[in-house]
Amino acid sequence: MKIEELFSVKGKVALVTGGSRGIGEMIAAGYLENGAKVYISSRKKEQCDATAKRLSERYGAECISIPANLSDLAGIDALVAELKSREDHIDILVNNAGVSWGAPLDEFPEIGWDKVFDTNVKGVFFLTQRLLPLLEARATKDEPSYVINIGSIDGLRAASFDTQSYGPSKAALHSLTQQxxxxxxxxxxxxxxxxxxxxxxxxxxxxxxxxxxxxxxxWDAVGRLNPRKRVGTPEDISGLAIFLSSRACGFTVGAVITCDGGTVVS
Ligand SMILES: NC(=O)c1ccc[n+]([C@@H]2O[C@H](COP(=O)([O-])OP(=O)(O)OC[C@H]3O[C@@H](n4cnc5c(N)ncnc54)[C@H](OP(=O)(O)O)[C@@H]3O)[C@@H](O)[C@H]2O)c1
Structure with a gap:
C-alpha cells in the first residue's frame, strides 16, 4: 500500500475536543490539511467559533465548532446530540480537552481533584461511551474507526509542576485507554x-x-530543558495523531505513545 493510502485521513469525519487552541488545534489543523472534515469543541463559544472559521479558511476545508462543557454529562449529551443531527457516523474521536490545577501540596483544594478528574477522566469515558453508535456506524474489520486519548508524560512519571491531581488523572486516562x-x-x-x-x-x-x-x-528556554533542545511542534503531534487514525495503525491497539522529545527515557 502506498504511503498516501496507508496514512490517509482523507474524507474521514473527526471530532477533536479542546480543538479551539493548543494541541487540539494542532491536531485539527493536521487533519484538515489532509482532507478530513473536523468538528472542534470547547467551552468558550467565541474562541471555538473563531478557530473553526480560521482553520476552515486556512485549509479550504470544513471545520465546524460545537461549543460544550465536556466535564459534565449535560454538556457531553448536548455535543453528542448536535453531532448526531449532522452526521450518521464519525471515524475519529480525539479526546484532547484537558485541564490542570496548580497549588502546593499542603494547600491543594478538593476542587482541584474534582475539576481535573471530571474533565480528564470521567468526561473522556462518557463522551466515548455516548459516541460509540457514531464510531461503530461505518467501522469494519478492514476500516476501523479510531479513538485517541491525549494523556501526558506526567501520567508516566512524577510531574515537574505543583499540580498534585494532574499526573494521577493522566495515569488514569492511560489506564482507561487500555481498558x-x-x-x-x-x-x-x-x-x-x-x-x-x-x-x-x-x-x-x-x-x-x-x-x-x-x-x-x-519557549526556547523551556525547550532547552528537553533532550531535543526544543518544545513540540504541530508536525510532531499531528504526525502521530494521523498515524493513530489511519490504516497504518490497524494493529496498534491500547498503546500509550510518548511525544516528548525523549524526556521520559532520559
Ligand atoms: N501543552 C503541553 O505541554 C501538554 C503536555 C502534556 C499533555 N497535554 C495535554 O494535552 C491536552 C491539550 O492541552 P493544551 O496544552 O493544548 O491545553 P490548552 O491550551 O489549555 O487547551 C485546552 C483545550 O481544552 C478545552 N477545554 C478545557 N476544559 C474543557 C471542558 N471542560 N470542556 C470542553 N473543553 C475544554 C479548552 O477550551 P475552553 O477553555 O474554551 O474550554 C482548550 O480548547 C490536554 O489534555 C493536556 O493535558 C499538554
Missing part, C-alpha cells in the same frame, strides 16, 4: 493514547509561570 482499547478492538474501534511532553500552549504557559501569555513565553 477501552481491549473492549473496543472487538467492535472495530481502535483506541490508543498519546503522552505529550512540552508543547507551547496556554496550559504549559501557566505551568512555566507566564500565566496564559503564550506569545510572550520564552
Amino acid at each position: 477501552l482499547a481491549a473492549k473496543l478492538a472487538k467492535r472495530n474501534i481502535i483506541a490508543n493514547a498519546i503522552a505529550p511532553g512540552p508543547f507551547p500552549t496556554w496550559m504549559l504557559s501557566t505551568g512555566v509561570g507566564t500565566g496564559g501569555d503564550v506569545e510572550n513565553t520564552d
